[in-house]
Amino acid sequence: MTNLIKVLYFARLKESLNYSTEDMDLPAGVKTIAQLKDHLAKRGEAWATLFNGQQSIRAAINHALVGNDAIIKSGDEVAFFPPVTGG
Amino acid sequence: MTNLIKVLYFARLKESLNYSTEDMDLPAGVKTIAQLKDHLAKRGEAWATLFNGQQSIRAAINHALVGNDAIIKSGDEVAFFPPVTGG
Amino acid sequence: MSVKVQTTDFDVGAEVAVMRLSSANIGALVSFVGQVRDFNDGDNVTSMFLEHYPGMTEKALSEIIAQAKAGWSIADATIIHRVGELKPQDQIVLVLVASVHRQDAFAACEFMMDQLKTNAPFWKKEQTQNGLRWVEAKASDEAARQRW
Amino acid sequence: MSVKVQTTDFDVGAEVAVMRLSSANIGALVSFVGQVRDFNDGDNVTSMFLEHYPGMTEKALSEIIAQAKAGWSIADATIIHRVGELKPQDQIVLVLVASVHRQDAFAACEFMMDQLKTNAPFWKKEQTQNGLRWVEAKASDEAARQRW
Numbered sequence: 296m297t298n299l300i301k302v303l304y305f306a307r308l309k310e311s312l313n314y315s316t317e318d319m320d321l322p323a324g325v326k327t328i329a330q331l332k333d334h335l336a337k338r339g340e341a342w343a344t345l346f347n348g349q350q351s352i353r354a355a356i357n358h359a360l361v362g363n364d365a366i367i368k369s370g371d372e373v374a375f376f377p378p379v380t381g382g
Numbered sequence: 383m384t385n386l387i388k389v390l391y392f393a394r395l396k397e398s399l400n401y402s403t404e405d406m407d408l409p410a411g412v413k414t415i416a417q418l419k420d421h422l423a424k425r426g427e428a429w430a431t432l433f434n435g436q437q438s439i440r441a442a443i444n445h446a447l448v449g450n451d452a453i454i455k456s457g458d459e460v461a462f463f464p465p466v467t468g469g
Numbered sequence: 470m471s472v473k474v475q476t477t478d479f480d481v482g483a484e485v486a487v488m489r490l491s492s493a494n495i496g497a498l499v500s501f502v503g504q505v506r507d508f509n510d511g512d513n514v515t516s517m518f519l520e521h522y523p524g525m526t527e528k529a530l531s532e533i534i535a536q537a538k539a540g541w542s543i544a545d546a547t548i549i550h551r552v553g554e555l556k557p558q559d560q561i562v563l564v565l566v567a568s569v570h571r572q573d574a575f576a577a578c579e580f581m582m583d584q585l586k587t588n589a590p591f592w593k594k595e596q597t598q599n600g601l602r603w604v605e606a607k608a609s610d611e612a613a614r615q616r617w
Numbered sequence: 618m619s620v621k622v623q624t625t626d627f628d629v630g631a632e633v634a635v636m637r638l639s640s641a642n643i644g645a646l647v648s649f650v651g652q653v654r655d656f657n658d659g660d661n662v663t664s665m666f667l668e669h670y671p672g673m674t675e676k677a678l679s680e681i682i683a684q685a686k687a688g689w690s691i692a693d694a695t696i697i698h699r700v701g702e703l704k705p706q707d708q709i710v711l712v713l714v715a716s717v718h719r720q721d722a723f724a725a726c727e728f729m730m731d732q733l734k735t736n737a738p739f740w741k742k743e744q745t746q747n748g749l750r751w752v753e754a755k756a757s758d759e760a761a762r763q764r765w
Contacts, residue, residue: 303670305668305670305738305740306668306740306742306751307740307751355670355673355738358670358672358673358676358677359673359676360736374670374673374738376670376738376740377740377751377754378753378754379734379735379736379737379738379739379740379754380734380739380740380741380752380753380754380755381698381710381733381734381735381737381738381739382571382651382698382709382710382730382733382734382737382739382758390522392520392522392590392592393520393592393594393603394592394603442522442525442590445522445524445525445528445529446525446528447588461522461525461590463522463590463592464592464603464606465605465606466586466587466588466589466590466591466592466606467586467591467592467593467604467605467606467607468550468562468585468586468587468589468590468591469503469550469561469562469582469585469586469589469591469610480630481629481630481633481634481648482628482629482630482631482633483630485629485630485648485650486629489650489652489706489708490706493654493655493656493705493706494654494655494656495652495654496651496652496654497649497650497651497652498648498649498650498652499647499648499649499650499726500629500633500646500647500648500650501645501646501647501719501722501723502633502637502645502646502648503644503645503719504637504643504644504645504646506641506642506643506644506717507641507642508641508642557641558637558638558641560637569654571649571651571727571730572727572761574649575649575723575726575727575730578647578723579719579720579723582719582723613720
């Protein structure tokens with residue numbers, strides 16, 4: 296059984312990772328935003344810098360801001376970005 | 383010695399009195415706004431209705447809002463009007 | 470800083486553009502536009518006449534701007550108030566404030582409107598289906614002025 | 618109620634006119650216009666790029682309007698936010714609120730700006746004399762949001 300999700304990166308995350316969007320098969324044991332951050336942090340140094348214990352990285356699921364405990368479901372669009380600066 | 387002043391009336395005062403402006407030689411004993419109101423109240427019924435103990439009539443001297451105790455000097459422009467309703 | 474009392478209409482967009490482009494340090498512009506309503510105190514209003522006290526009006530509006538400058542950090546402010554005959558949905562007043570930061574612009578603009586309601590010599594006479602009547606000053610406007 | 622995210626400029630006067638003339642019961646319109654400043658955190662800014670999250674942005678702005686409607690008595694509200702490349706003195710955002718009474722219009726407009734600063738997915742990258750840099754979120758904006 297696959298758990299396909301889409302992951303988006305914005306602003307300085309996108310620049311640091313040189314990555315704006317990817318389709319991902321959610322690994323076994325990754326159920327929450329916190330767990331997905333831990334998973335991404337293992338991809339390499341740039342990823343570790345951004346996702347290791349980085350409380351300041353915000354997350355959204357399906358266009359709604361969520362916290363680290365939010366559950367990711369198959370088909371979700373997950374986004375990571377820095378604190379926003381609109382207006 | 384004369385004490386010439388100009389007196390202006392606005393809005394419903396102007397309508398009730400059928401009077402918008404007059405030059406007046408300030409009578410002896412009339413030094414303040416309160417005393418001028420008492421003096422005007424003696425001119426007839428329409429005047430008495432407006433100026434007898436009418437706290438709601440506002441006054442200005444030389445374009446500045448003033449209270450009943452304000453002193454009137456020769457050459458002053460005195461104005462009487464209802465509470466304002468701008469904006 | 471500018472004060473205008475006029476019978477003619479005004480253009481909010483043009484006023485905002487002039488003030489905005491006067492300085493690259495302005496980050497925030499807050500405007501208030503008042504419109505004549507077709508309904509007041511339970512009656513339909515078909516037209517309104519705005520009387521004022523020429524000379525004192527301009528002085529009172531300038532004083533309101535001076536108070537706003539004393540109370541908040543603002544870069545510029547404009548008041549335009551129309552007088553004479555107005556119809557429902559005519560614009561009646563514009564208060565426009567520019568500042569480096571938005572909080573000052575919002576507070577100063579609202580302060581100026583509250584002052585304008587109670588401290589500037591304007592009087593409104595309405596034509597309603599029940600005839601002509603002078604608009605009475607509102608206690609709520611006096612209360613709004615006193616909170617500053 | 619309307620939300621627009623666009624690269625093109627907007628016309629405050631036209632937006633005010635459309636909203637104002639939509640109802641004769643509207644007495645008060647409050648607008649906020651944000652302008653790109655030429656100076657930020659001690660550096661000259663020569664241009665700025667505004668990135669956003671298409672789809673989420675529109676949803677977040679609509680949610681801000683819904684919260685304003687729930688909190689105050691407002692007749693209408695519009696948010697226009699520009700994205701892409703902007704220069705100093707370009708208009709960046711318009712928040713426009715119409716209400717029967719002015720207090721609701723002022724409060725709702727300021728509330729919406731505070732929400733917009735902290736709850737909508739925009740990010741700014743500035744070109745300064747010292748190079749490109751991402752603008753950091755401000756603690757003062759978070760504090761402004763939390764007072765409501």
